[in-house]
Amino acid sequence: MARRTGVLGGGALGLTVAYRLVQAGDEVTVIEREPEPGGLAAGFRVGPSYLEKFYHHLFRSNRTRPRTARRRRLAATPAL
Numbered sequence: 001m002a003r004r005t006g007v008l009g010g011g012a013l014g015l016t017v018a019y020r021l022v023q024a025g026d027e028v029t030v031i032e033r034e035p036e037p038g039g040l041a042a043g044f045r046v047g048p049s050y051l052e053k054f055y056h057h058l059f060r061s062n063r064t065r066p067r068t069a070r071r072r073r074l075a076a077t078p079a080l
């Protein structure tokens with residue numbers, strides 16, 4: 001009979017632990033306080049794309065940072 005396990009938190013760690021426990025044969029319930037899993041790495045849908053909640057991307061509307069990146073010869077790929 002499968003062991004029943006609860007994992008508190010549906011961030012990267014909780015989801016990885018849950019995945020490993022399922023692989024080992026456990027019946028796992030992930031308890032997450034937010035409506036969506038993902039924690040600090042969570043995203044949300046914007047039209048056809050996904051954006052990170054805590055973003056590390058550039059918007060097309062960001063004028064200064066892409067210009068600075070070009071000056072410093074860093075790759076700048078605007079997300080939207």
Ligand SMILES: Cc1cc2nc3c(=O)[nH]c(=O)nc-3n(C[C@H](O)[C@H](O)[C@H](O)COP(=O)(O)OP(=O)(O)OC[C@H]3O[C@@H](n4cnc5c(N)ncnc54)[C@H](O)[C@@H]3O)c2cc1C
Nearest residue numbers: 009010011012013014031032033034039040041054055056
């Ligand atoms: C902008 C940004 C860029 C990053 N870039 C990188 C990178 O390049 N490489 C890298 O390795 N890492 C990166 N990180 C860090 C990485 O995202 C985090 O270390 C990782 O997501 C943490 O996962 P976690 O599961 O430990 O914690 P969290 O993501 O914080 O997840 C914890 C979860 O538990 C839930 N929770 C907490 N308390 C309760 C409760 N009492 N009941 C129910 N649910 C609860 C929370 O809602 C949350 O969903 C970045 C983070 C940010 C914000």
